[in-house]
Amino acid sequence: xxxxxxxxxxxxxxxxxxxxxxxxxxxxxxxxxxxxxxxxxxxxxxxxxxxxxxxxxxxxxxxxxxxxxxxxxxxxxxxxxxxxxxxxxxxxxxxxxxxxxxxxxxxxxxxxxxxxxxxxxxxxxxxxxxxxxxxxxxxxxxxxxxxxxxxxxxxxxxxxxxxxxxxxxxxxxxxxxxxxxxxxxxxxxxxxxxxxxxxxxxxxxxxxxxxxxxxxxxxxxxxxxxxxxxxxxxxxxxxxxxxxxxxxxxxxxxxxxxxxxxxxxxxxxxxxxxxxxxxxxxxxxxxxxxxxxxxxxxxxxxxxxxxxxxxxxxxxxxxxxxxxxxxxxxxxxxxxxxxxxxxxxxxxxxxxxxxxxxxxxxxxxxxxxxxxxxxxxxxxxxxxxxxxxxxxxxxxxxxxxxxxxxxxxxxxxxxxxxxxxxxxxxxxxxxxxxxxxxxxxxxxxxxxxxxxxxxxxxxxxxxxxxxxxxxxxxx
Numbered sequence: 001x002x003x004x005x006x007x008x009x010x011x012x013x014x015x016x017x018x019x020x021x022x023x024x025x026x027x028x029x030x031x032x033x034x035x036x037x038x039x040x041x042x043x044x045x046x047x048x049x050x051x052x053x054x055x056x057x058x059x060x061x062x063x064x065x066x067x068x069x070x071x072x073x074x075x076x077x078x079x080x081x082x083x084x085x086x087x088x089x090x091x092x093x094x095x096x097x098x099x100x101x102x103x104x105x106x107x108x109x110x111x112x113x114x115x116x117x118x119x120x121x122x123x124x125x126x127x128x129x130x131x132x133x134x135x136x137x138x139x140x141x142x143x144x145x146x147x148x149x150x151x152x153x154x155x156x157x158x159x160x161x162x163x164x165x166x167x168x169x170x171x172x173x174x175x176x177x178x179x180x181x182x183x184x185x186x187x188x189x190x191x192x193x194x195x196x197x198x199x200x201x202x203x204x205x206x207x208x209x210x211x212x213x214x215x216x217x218x219x220x221x222x223x224x225x226x227x228x229x230x231x232x233x234x235x236x237x238x239x240x241x242x243x244x245x246x247x248x249x250x251x252x253x254x255x256x257x258x259x260x261x262x263x264x265x266x267x268x269x270x271x272x273x274x275x276x277x278x279x280x281x282x283x284x285x286x287x288x289x290x291x292x293x294x295x296x297x298x299x300x301x302x303x304x305x306x307x308x309x310x311x312x313x314x315x316x317x318x319x320x321x322x323x324x325x326x327x328x329x330x331x332x333x334x335x336x337x338x339x340x341x342x343x344x345x346x347x348x349x350x351x352x353x354x355x356x357x358x359x360x361x362x363x364x365x366x367x368x369x370x371x372x373x374x375x376x377x378x379x380x381x382x383x384x385x386x387x388x389x390x391x392x393x394x395x396x397x398x399x400x401x402x403x404x405x406x407x408x409x410x411x412x413x414x415x416x417x418x419x420x421x422x423x424x425x426x427x428x429x430x431x432x433x434x435x436x437x438x439x440x441x442x443x444x445x446x447x448x449x450x451x452x453x454x455x456x457x458x459x460x461x462x463x464x465x466x467x468x469x470x471x472x473x474x475x
Contacts, residue, residue: 018205021205022205027205030165030168030169030209031208031209031212033154033169033172033209034169034172034209034210034212034213035212035213035216037149037150037153037169037172037173037176037213038172038175038176038179038212038213038214038215038216038217038220039216039217039220040149041145041146041149041150041173041176041177041213041217042176042177042179042180042213042216042217042218042220042221043220043224044145044146044149044177045142045145045146045176045177045178045179045181045217046220046221046224046230048123048126048127048138048141048142048145049138049142049181050228050230051127051131052126052127052130052131052138053131053230053318054131055127055130055131055132056130056131056132056133056314059080059131059132059133060072060076060077060080060133060309060310064076074299074302074303075299077133077295077298077299077309077313078292078295078296078299080132080133080295081132081133081134081291081292081294081295081313082288082291082292082295083132083288083291084128084129084132084133084134084291084353085287085288085289085290085291085292085352085353086284086287086288086291087124087125087128088125088128088129088134088287088352088353088354089283089284089286089287089288089352090284091121091124091125091128091354092125092280092283092287092354093283093284095117095118095120095121095124095125096115096117096118096121097114097115097117097118097119097121097122098121099121099122099124099125099126099354100114100118100121100122100125100126100140100141100144100354102276102350102351102354103136103140103349103350103353103354103355103356103357104269104272104273104276104350104351104357106357106395106396106397107140107191107195107396107398112151112167112170113144113147113148113150113151113152113166113170113173114144114147114148115148116148116152118148119144119145119148119149119152122141122144122145122148122354123141123145125141125353125354126138126140126141126354126355129349129353129354129355130314130315130355133294133295133298133310133313133314134291134294134313134314134349134352134353134355135294135312135313135314135315135316135342135345135346135348135349135350135353135360136315136349136350136353136354136355136356136357136360137315137316137317137355137356137357137358137359137360138181138315138317138355138356138359139178139181139182139191139356139358139359140355140356140357140358141354141355141356142174142177142178142181142356143174143177143178143192144174145177146173146174146175146176146177146178147170147171147173147174147177148170148173149173150169150170150172150173150174150176151166151169151170151173154166154169168209168210169209171192171196171209171210172209172210172212172213173213174192174210175188175189175192175209175210175211175213175214175217176213176214176216176217177217178191178192179213179214179215179216179217179218179220179221180217180218180221180222182405182408184218184408185211185214185215185217185218186214186404186408187401187404187405187408188214189207189210189211189214190398190400190401190404191358191396191398191401192210193207194398194400194401195396195398195401236321236408236409236411237320237321237324237384237409237410237411238321238325238411239321239324239325240324240380240381240384240410240411240413241379241380241381242381242412242413243379243381243382243413243416243417244416245416246382246416246417246419246420247377249377249378250377250378250379250382250420251419251420251423252377253372253377253378253382253383253386253420254386254420254421254423254424254427255423255424255427256372257368257369257372257383257386257387257390257424257427257428258386258390258423258424258425258426258427258428258431259427259428259431260368260372260390261365261368261387261390261391261393261394261424261428262390262394262427262428262429262431262432262435263431263435264339264343264364264365264368264391264394265361265364265391265394265395265432266394266432266435266436267343268343268346268347268350268364269347269436271343271344271347272347272348272350272351275347275348275351276351279351279352283352286352287352287353290348290349290351290352290353291352291353293344293345293348294312294313294345294348294349295313297312297341297342297344297345298310298311298312298313298341298345300341301337301338301341304337305330305331305333305334305337305338307330307334307338311323311338311342312338312341312342312345313345315355315356315359315360315363316342316359316360316362316363316364317359319363320359320362320363320366320388323363323366323367323370324366324370324380324384327370327373327380330370332371332374335367335370335371336371338367339364339367339368339371342360342363342364342367343364346360346361346364357395357396358392358395358396361391361392361394361395361396362388362391362392362405363388364391365387365388365389365390365391365392366384366387366388366391367387368387368391369382369383369384369385369386369387369388370383370384370387372387381410381413381417382417382420382421384410385406385407385409385410385413385414385417385420385421386406386417386420386421386423386424387424388405388406388409389402389403389405389406389421389424389425389428390402390424390425390427390428391428392405392406393425393428393429393432394428394429394431394432397429397432399425399426399429402421402425403418403421403422403425406418406421406425407421
């Protein structure tokens with residue numbers, strides 16, 4: 001998935017002297033704009049997360065009970081995911097921007113901030129996908145929403161805005177939108193920075209407005225939590241047993257987990273990629289069918305193991321802390337079945353729904369860690385940390401972000417497990433590079449049914465989510 005709101009090459013190529021830029025009046029004005037945009041955009045992001053969470057709770061809890069279905073029948077996810085597949089398919093087919101890019105594309109720079117109508121499609125597709133149980137996360141839609149709102153605000157001033165300034169302002173909106181999603185403003189900043197490949201002497205001047213917006217956005221999230229009581233939506237794992245220090249056996253496990261996570265993600269992509277072209281050609285029919293398959297996988301898992309369908313459905317952002325807390329209640333067989341059903345549901349959701357790829361990959365990697373922690377020499381805390389970081393690396397190809405996420409999510413034990421996480425991430429990154437076709441790894445392209453790397457067709461799609469009247473920011 002492109003990161004349409006991160007500065008492209010044009011933004012990175014601007015003034016060669018960062019000191020001159022930092023001392024300029026225009027840069028101070030840019031910081032003021034970043035601070036001003038951080039408040040409303042982070043508030044919008046907060047209510048987007050509230051809306052998707054409340055929609056999930058209502059559709060799987062209050063709605064069936066209001067219809068007299070109490071207890072909720074096992075088949076209930078079927079109509080919800082079928083309707084979700086149809087609604088998202090209609091957005092993809094008929095709304096400009098096709099609801100954003102497929103989460104199967106991951107994160108890579110390019111494009112521009114979405115125009116208002118494509119932005120509406122991105123929001124609708126994401127709310128339906130995430131709220132009704134598809135296995136996708138909220139981070140990619142939030143990046144697009146933040147960037148699109150920031151760019152639209154600047155354009156409302158009806159003044160000529162340089163392409164570099166617009167790109168930086170749009171990136172600032174994205175920073176604000178995901179400021180508290182990963183538990184720290186730094187995690188979202190790392191994700192955007194690493195995905196866009198920002199570097200060189202202009203790194204600090206370009207990132208500083210985004211960091212400012214992230215900090216303000218986190219404060220807004222905290223304030224809204226205190227006001228509403230909905231929560232800050234930070235992805236932190238509680239109730240992990242304490243971990244004192246790594247040993248040689250655990251470094252050996254880091255190699256195993258890094259390889260296992262890379263292989264798992266490669267298998268998921270091998271299932272999903274050949275499906276994308278035929279699904280996109282017949283999206284009105286295929287979308288609901290994939291929704292029904294995802295629901296069937298969740299029902300099968302729940303009926304077999306006695307655990308909740310929500311462990312297979314949804315992104316895993318809320319489910320992973322509960323899974324870790326109840327790890328002792330999951331048998332090896334249940335964990336293996338969860339991996340199988342969640343992986344297949346993830347593959348289908350990557351093709352037919354709209355959202356982000358990060359949190360389901362993290363959930364699956366942590367599940368791998370929980371499963372392997374039943375073996376000797378591998379405590380639960382480092383197993384979970386290595387698994388989620390390695391799978392996140394394999395899916396996103398962002399190793400620095402993955403290490404930081406694992407460190408933040410482990411809380412007090414984050415620094416202790418960091419050496420193990422680094423080894424697992426490195427192994428996963430190298431292994432996944434060998435398992436992924438070269439052009440797909442470099443350009444975010446898929447593979448055809450024979451495994452050869454070719455760009456997949458995107459009918460009726462100009463520049464996805466971008467304003468058709470404007471060239472991409474890197475043009």
